Amino acid sequence: xxxxxxxxxxxxxxxxxxxxxxxxxxxxxxxxxxxxxxxxxxxxxxxxxxxxxxxxxxxxxxxxxxxxxxxxxxxxxxxxxxxxxxxxxxxxxxxxxxxxxxxxxxxxxxxxxxxxxxxxxxxxxxxxxxxxxxxxxxxxxxxxxxxxxxxxxxxxxxxxxxxxxxxxxxxxxxxxxxxxxxxxxxxxxxxxxxxxxxxxxxxxxxxxxxxxxxxxxxxxxxxxxxxxxxxxxxxxxxxxxxxxxxxxxxxxxxxxxxxxxxxxxxxxxxxxxxxxxxxxxxxxxxxxxxxxxxxxxxxxxxxxxxxxxxxxxxxxxxxxxxxxxxx
Amino acid sequence: xxxxxxxxxxxxxxxxxxxxxxxxxxxxxxxxxxxxxxxxxxxxxxxxxxxxxxxxxxxxxxxxxxxxxxxxxxxxxxxxxxxxxxxxxxxxxxxxxxxxxxxxxxxxxxxxxxxxxxxxxxxxxxxxxxxxxxxxxxxxxxxxxxxxxxxxxxxxxxxxxxxxxxxxxxxxxxxxxxxxxxxxxxxxxxxxxxxxxxxxxxxxxxxxxxxxxxxxxxxxxxxxxxxxxxxxxxxxxxxxxxxxxxxxxxxxxxxxxxxxxxx
Numbered sequence: 294x295x296x297x298x299x300x301x302x303x304x305x306x307x308x309x310x311x312x313x314x315x316x317x318x319x320x321x322x323x324x325x326x327x328x329x330x331x332x333x334x335x336x337x338x339x340x341x342x343x344x345x346x347x348x349x350x351x352x353x354x355x356x357x358x359x360x361x362x363x364x365x366x367x368x369x370x371x372x373x374x375x376x377x378x379x380x381x382x383x384x385x386x387x388x389x390x391x392x393x394x395x396x397x398x399x400x401x402x403x404x405x406x407x408x409x410x411x412x413x414x415x416x417x418x419x420x421x422x423x424x425x426x427x428x429x430x431x432x433x434x435x436x437x438x439x440x441x442x443x444x445x446x447x448x449x450x451x452x453x454x455x456x457x458x459x460x461x462x463x464x465x466x467x468x469x470x471x472x473x474x475x476x477x478x479x480x481x482x483x484x485x486x487x488x489x490x491x492x493x494x495x496x497x498x499x500x501x502x503x504x505x506x507x508x509x510x511x512x513x514x515x516x517x518x519x520x521x522x523x524x525x526x527x528x529x530x531x532x533x534x535x536x537x538x539x540x541x542x543x544x545x546x547x548x549x550x551x552x553x554x555x556x557x558x559x560x561x562x563x564x565x566x567x568x569x570x571x572x573x574x575x576x577x578x579x580x581x582x583x584x585x586x587x588x589x590x591x592x593x594x595x596x597x598x599x600x601x602x603x604x605x606x607x608x609x610x611x612x613x614x615x616x617x618x619x620x
Numbered sequence: 621x622x623x624x625x626x627x628x629x630x631x632x633x634x635x636x637x638x639x640x641x642x643x644x645x646x647x648x649x650x651x652x653x654x655x656x657x658x659x660x661x662x663x664x665x666x667x668x669x670x671x672x673x674x675x676x677x678x679x680x681x682x683x684x685x686x687x688x689x690x691x692x693x694x695x696x697x698x699x700x701x702x703x704x705x706x707x708x709x710x711x712x713x714x715x716x717x718x719x720x721x722x723x724x725x726x727x728x729x730x731x732x733x734x735x736x737x738x739x740x741x742x743x744x745x746x747x748x749x750x751x752x753x754x755x756x757x758x759x760x761x762x763x764x765x766x767x768x769x770x771x772x773x774x775x776x777x778x779x780x781x782x783x784x785x786x787x788x789x790x791x792x793x794x795x796x797x798x799x800x801x802x803x804x805x806x807x808x809x810x811x812x813x814x815x816x817x818x819x820x821x822x823x824x825x826x827x828x829x830x831x832x833x834x835x836x837x838x839x840x841x842x843x844x845x846x847x848x849x850x851x852x853x854x855x856x857x858x859x860x861x862x863x864x865x866x867x868x869x870x871x872x873x874x875x876x877x878x879x880x881x882x883x
Contacts, residue, residue, distance in 0.1 A: 356724070359728045360728070360882060361724050361727065361728060361882065362882055362883055363882035363883065380880070380882065381732070384728060384729065384730040384731075385635055385730040389725070389728050391721075391724065391725050391728070393721040393722070393725070395722070395725065396655065396717070396720065396722030396725065396726070397655075398658060399654060399655055399656070399657040399658040399659070400654050400655065400657075404654055405654075408647065408650050408651050408654060411643075411646075411647040411650065412644070412647040412648065412651060412729050412730065412731060413730055414635060414640075414643065414730070440658075442658070462730075
């Protein structure tokens with residue numbers, strides 16, 4: 294029997310960077326590719342975010358890594374392992390929290406996590422120890438003996454996260470891990486994600502929640518229509534907006550695009566929101582412009598704030614992220 | 621930012637070999653058992669009712685049933701229970717996983733496909749026991765007959781069950797649409813109960829259908845199981861076992877192929 298995944302030894306191969314090169318996935322030859330030449334790299338100890346609107350090709354990428362879909366061309370490697378050629382190795386090396394809830398209706402929370410540990414190759418004692426540790430750090434011990442069917446969506450999500458990381462492999466894929474999770478436990482979840490990275494795994498996070506990602510990832514890529522449109526650290530992505538402010542103008546639904554004054558650096562309209570980026574020095578001019586729009590009945594209100602990754606995201610994808618919709 | 625990789629450790633070796641397979645099988649059996657905990661009692665009750673119902677129902681259909689015929693029909697009920705678990709329940713469970721979205725997660729787990737498949741077959745075998753036992757007990761009670769159980773009963777029942785489960789798995793994994801899988805199970809019920817020589821002798825069928833059944837597994841399932849529970853009622857020939865083994869191997873190969881297929 295080979296060595297258990299997740300229990301590596303020192304001294305042989307040092308590079309276990311996760312590399313995707315020129316990955317193309319075509320489902321339907323007449324439509325645009327779901328993944329169109331993706332190239333990215335995630336290193337051990339790093340939390341890497343992949344951001345993009347629905348249908349951008351995020352889950353398609355992850356499913357190709359997990360051996361559920363076959364790439365049309367390109368390569369996916371983890372260190373020396375060719376994950377496209379060897380999907381069985383991929384499943385052993387990669388942990389996966391899918392976007393859908395885990396099928397654990399008839400599992401008690403503790404059993405679900407422990408069994409996931411056993412499936413990942415842990416011994417019963419190790420699985421139990423890691424389960425206790427995770428349940429305590431996520432503060433979900435009170436539901437240890439509750440059946441999945443009776444858990445709230447948020448707690449169930451946390452149990453799913455614990456199942457995916459109870460015996461983490463060299464890379465952990467988390468598809469929208471914070472969905473349904475309440476703000477307090479969301480913080481615990483992010484702390485735990487950081488611990489997984491500190492213990493040496495690479496964490497690959499798929500999300501459309503830009504604000505959360507901005508605070509929590511080391512590097513990120515923005516994907517739109519199958520292509521990576523930008524990649525870097527959160528601050529490097531925002532560097533273009535240095536010295537700028539964002540002004541969001543909520544237009545009257547159905548109103549046409551207003552004439553934009555020359556000082557607007559960039560603007561994107563998403564539904565009836567007009568997201569503009571303006572120079573700090575033009576703030577007073579921008580306020581008068583927005584007030585004018587309200588006075589003339591074209592807009593309902595406006596909000597002025599610091600630029601965030603959200604602005605970069607809107608500019609690159611033409612979409613408001615999950616959190617943007619909540620505002 | 622630069623990432624500190626000074627702590628980076630070696631990539632673990634891939635797990636393989638018999639020890640790893642057994643560990644995976646045990647873990648998946650635990651997963652399957654826990655996963656079926658809410659549904660299993662219901663399935664067992666339905667199996668018991670179906671097994672007993674077949675036996676009692678034939679008594680209503682044929683009022684002056686003699687011991688010989690009662691024995692034939694009761695052993696038929698046993699075979700029916702074993703076949704339907706594999707060809708109906710197994711595909712239905714897989715269709716359900718596809719509908720609720722857990723199917724892809726299950727096949728992303730780090731276990732050999734064969735270990736996961738055998739874990740679900742094991743659970744199906746356990747689920748089949750109450751139905752088989754109910755059919756036999758009710759037959760003994762209602763018609764006052766006795767079964768002559770030979771040592772081949774275990775291989776006969778297990779092969780019948782395994783063959784049915786693997787054929788059911790091959791179809792359910794091979795067909796993408798859950799609705800189509802469910803349609804298949806409906807047709808299977810219709811064909812097996814109505815037009816397969818399980819509860820009646822094969823010579824009652826029109827010749828062309830009888831010939832077809834020489835190549836299908838159902839008639840041979842009935843022969844091997846019936847011969848292991850009775851004496852002198854049917855003659856089992858090596859060809860019966862061979863056809864069943866061939867179907868089992870074929871279904872296992874197809875299941876294996878469709879499970880590693882990536883779209």
